[in-house]
Amino acid sequence: MNSLVRGRGRKRDFPSFWKILHQTKNRYYSFSSSIIQDPDATGSTDPFRVNLPPRSSRATDLVPADNLNSDIISCNRRITQFVRMDDLESALRVFSDMNVKTTVTWNSLLAGYSKKSGNVRDARQLFDKIPQPDIFSYNTMLACYLRNSDIETARVFFYQMPVKDIASWNTMITGLADHGKMEDARGLFLVMPEKNCVSWNAMISGFVQFGDLESAVALFAKAPVKSEVAWTAIISGYMKLGNVGMAEKCFEEMPMKNLVTFNCMIAGYVENCLSEEGLRLFRKMVACGIRPNPSTLSSVLLGCSNLSSLSLGKQIHQFMYKSPLFLDTTVGTSLLSMYCKCGVLDDALKLFVNMPRKDLVTWNSMISGYAHHGDGGIALSLFDRMKNEKIKPDWITFVAVLSACNHAGLVDLGLHYFNSMRKDYGVETKPEHYTCVVDLLGRAGKLTEAIHLIEKMPFKPHTAIYGALLGACRIHKNLELAEFAATKLLTTDPKTAAGYVQLANVYAAMRRWDHVARVRRSMKVNHIVKTPGYSWIEIKSIVHEFRSGDRVHPELCFIHEKLLELEKKMKLDGYVPDLEFALHDVGEEQKEQLLLWHSEKLAIAFGLIRAPKASPIRVFKNLRVCGDCHSAIKYISAIEGREIIVRDTNRFHHFRDGSCSCGDYCATVGLIQSSFFWGYLLTQLIGGIWANKIGGKLVLGFGVIWWSVATVLTPIAARINLPCLLIMRAVMGIGEGVAMPAMNNIISKWIPVSERSRALALKAYSSPNEDFGLNGEETRLSWELSQSLHEIDSIKSTA
Known part of the structure; x- marks a missing residue:
């Protein structure tokens, strides 16, 4: 009989449905079962509706007549469909046109109002108009208050409810826990x-969510029935605390495992830097016949990114291409990010262009990808396109934008974006933004400006900021500032190895081996362990890992042979090992050998032996590539005629035909800055001779005009190529170089001989100190103001 009821309900044969229902002994069960199997059978779209009619009530009480019943059911169904599509306006239009409304009708519309946050007032007004609200009406209104974080009103409403079922209690408990x-x-x-x-x-889930795993485990032990949801929550709690062993134990003890449980374990492995275990479990899950969902694939693709496993990432791409998951924006973004992190930017761009829908995270991933590959121009172009698409950037967008400016050496543009974040986009600055700008200024040699920025930060500097400053000090060999940055870094986080290691590297670069030994002793006393550097490369879906001075790899003899062969060819082409990066006080021959066996060189040599000839060599390193390896890889790319892509902790380096995509940024900055003094020093003596012959005022005027014209032409020269920029900087130095001799000549006309030295010293001292004294406050107000006043001060000093 029950099957007959369900069958008539499915066929929409409502007269037969009600007739058979009256003849059924257990009418309530049949009615409930029919609705659960097909909610639209009675026009109800909510499973809670089955609790409404008591066993003794007649089904015809719900709707007075068959024809009217059919009309109400149809309208209720339309309201429900509009609510599911978030089209509340259309649902309200259908509701207003109905002459007869049942409680189900009111509840359907109320569910639409309470579905989204911000409609709590409208939902309450609608609730108050319901002629006979039922328990589902009360539960929906209660959930609306909780969804809008109105806890106190929800609490009062809950206690004032005339009747509460178990769903009411669960709704309130869940809301409080959330x-x-x-x-x-x-x-x-x-x-x-x-x-x-x-x-x-x-x-149990509430305790886990807010970090009280002890209470969650205690409650879990008392639960009469341990569902998959509870097991998964406990596993998630252990993974969040990094207790992978206990999570694995719970997973093995689970009687039944579902997709959500597997997702939790895979995500936990990836978050705890055990991506290989996560990928292994993913294969096991697929072998068990469980189909992955977007959450699964996002975690697996993140694991592929961490391991730089391009082959598995491509397999997942093929799997997605044949399934509806390919249209999922989240999965598409994860795949795009995987290609970027594995160094295949072209495939990432193809995927990005062909994605049917792009959200903010998608744009951020693409901008960040180009930024870390050093292509700042395309990254900033994408940022402009994103704004044209009316997508509002967030703080992560600006981290990517500032990183793009940093890697491309666009100092002024980076400062412009940093200064416009809050003013033009309403985005608050975070420590990550300050870290990018400190690194930007430090790499450009503007260490004083970087210090001023740190001093004016609205929050306490963290380790990454002092780490960026310390790295810049090593590049520019500023020992005094390096010691300051290291002290601040170790004060902020005494247990970090990075501060000790970077300071030791600065000392080693300056051959202060006693200081290096002192730093290493301090590390030993404080039980600080340096993170060992290693590199890896994927060949035929197998990841090969190398460490400096590796003696374990089975093909090590062939790798050494290849490296020795390359070393001979490189030296013939002009390569000289940079012994500054050999961080041990040993002989020069031993230093060269230590540099030759660096992990990235071992990985590249293995790739040259085993990788297909036409494919690029992709190597990944957990630390930054040293300067000597960077120089050597350029030679190797030219000798072997291969593209070599190296990813370190900072960025991607694309080596091709003897050059790197980074353009040797720091060395180039130093060359550009020093080229100014080629012209400056050249004209010091000549400027004095001209000033004595034709007069200081004429020479000074000539110098100011020359320097001004060269300043205007410098950006044009920079767009042409580096040699043009160097020449223009030298030309600018010529105009500036005659200024000081011309000023001396002018001063000699009206200052007594005995006072000239004092006057010149006072002038040289007062101008910079005036500038530096105001620089911090100027920077706080606006970078443009600081730069403009500095230029005015330079002209004033010249005049």
């Missing part, structure tokens, strides 16, 4: 008259 009020949730949980699986799950 908002971190676990003690209040616990109080309700202990006094609720009846508990079901949902009640236990809500409490």
Whole structure:
């Protein structure tokens, strides 16, 4: 009989449906079963509606007549469909046109109002108009308050409800748990008259979510029935604390495992830097016949990115291409990010162009990808396109934009974006933005400006900021500032190895081996362990790992032979090992050998032996590539005629035909800055001779005009090529070089001989100190103001 009821319901044969229902002994069960199987069978779209009619009530009480019943059911169905599509306006139009409305009608519209946050007032007004609200009406209104974080109103409403079912208690407990009020949730949980699986799950998940794993485990042990949701919550809690072993134990003890459980384990492995285990579990899951969902693939693709496993990432791409998951924006973004992090930017761009929908995260991933590959121009062009698409950037967008400026050496443009974040886009600056700008200024040699920026930060500097400053000090060999940055870094985080290692490297570069030994002794005393450097390369889906001075790899003899062969060819082409990066006090021959066996060189040599001839060599390193390796890889790319892509902790380096995509930024900056003094020093003596012959005022005027014209032409020269920029900087120096001799000549006309030295010293001292004294406050107000006043001061000094 029950099957007949369900069958008539599915066929929409409502007269037969009600007739057979009256003849059924257990009418309530049949009615409920029919609705659960097909909610539209009675026009109800909510499973809670089955609890409404008591066993003794007649089904015809719900709707007065068959023809009217059919009309109401149709309208209710339309309202529900519009609500599911978030088209509340159309749902309200259908609701207003209905002459007869049942409680189901009111509940359907109320569910639409309470579905999204911000509609709590409209939802309450609608609730107050319901002629006979039922328990589902009350539960929907309660959920609306909780969804809008109106906890106190929800609490009052809950206690004023005329009747509460188990769903009411569960809704209130879940809402309190979601908002971190676990003690209040616990109080309700202990006094609720009846508990079901949902009640236990809500409490256990709440404790895990807010870090109280001990309480979650204790409650889990008392649960009469341990559902997959509860097991998964406990596993998630252990993974969040990094206790992978206990998470694995719970996973093995689970009687039944579902997709959500596998997702939790895979994501936990990836987050705990055990991506290989995560990928292994993914294969096991697929072998068990469980189909992945977008959450699964996002975690797996992140694992591929961490391992730089391009082959597995491409396999997942093929799998996605044949399934509806290919249209999922989240999965598409994860795949795009994987290609970027594996060094295949062309494939990432193809995927980006062909994605049907792009959200903010998609744009951020693409901009960040180009930024870390050193192509700042395309990254900033994408940023402009994103703005044209009316997508509002967030703080992550600006981290990517500032990184793009940093890697491309666009100092002024980077400062412009940094200064415009809050003013033009309403984005608050975070420590990550300051870290980018400090690194930007430091790499450009503007260490004083970097210090001023750190001093004016609105929050306490963290380790990454002092780490960026310390790295810049090593590049520019500023020992005094390096010691300051290292002291600040170790004060902020005494247990970090980075501060010790970078300071030791600065000392080693300056051959202060006693200081190096002192730093290493300090590390030993404080039990600080340096992160060992290693590189890896994927050949035929197998990842090969190398460490400096590796003696383990089975093909090591062939690798050494290849490296020795390359070393001979490189030296014939002009390569000279940079012994500054050999960080041990040993003989020069031993230093050269230590540099030759660096992990990235071993990985590249292995790639040249085993990788297909036409394919690029992709090597990944967990630390930054040293300067000597960077120089050597350029020679290797030219000798072997191969593209070599190296990813370190900072960025991607694309080596091709003897050059790198980074353009040797730091060396180039130093060359550009020093080229100014070629012309400056050249004209010092000549300027004095001209000033004595034709007069200081004429020479000074000539110098100011010359320097001004050269300043205007410098950006044009920079766009042409580096040699043009160097020549223009030298030309600018010529105009500046005659200024000081001309000023001396002018001063000699009206200052007594005995006072000239004092006057010149006072002038040389007062101008820079005036500038530096105001620089910090100027920077706080605006970078443009600081730069403009500095230029005015330069002209004033010349005049």
